[in-house]
Amino acid sequence: MRITCPICGARDRREFTVKGAALALERPARDAGDVAWDDYLHNRDNPAGRSAELWYHETGCAAWIVVVRDTVTHEVFETRLADGDTEAGS
Template sequence: MRLDCPICGSRDRREFYYQGDAVLLERPAPDAGAAAWDGYLHLRANPAGETRDLWLHESGCGAWLVVTRNTVTHAVESVELASRVKEGLR
């Protein structure tokens, strides 16, 4: 898989570090209980189809990216700087 970094151009996926879902998770209150914390720490959706993920261009420019991709077809739809889309992630 190749990702088109907005700063560096097209690069191999091995230059990037996957960080997970780009949708911000609501952190439970400190006293929310074990079940709430277990869900926050360990349970994630694994959808088939389009996802928005956070990636770090670790071996390149160091930019945080939001990658929209399809987990079924492996097609990368878009790559955007996270700093430019952070307001629209929720």
């Protein structure tokens, strides 16, 4: 499996560490209420199919990346920097 890092290009999966669903990017507001926070902290989907995940390019450039992929076929649809920065940085 190869993942295209927005900075480094297509790289082997071994360079990356997967964190799981990209929930951390959808953190509820401080006053969102118990239901929203309970859902954020404890409830997890386990989709068979399209899923957005956080991956860390650990032995590469050390960027956090959102990888949109199919958990059944492993097809990767999209990768982007998790902080939304469009500048790849130097």
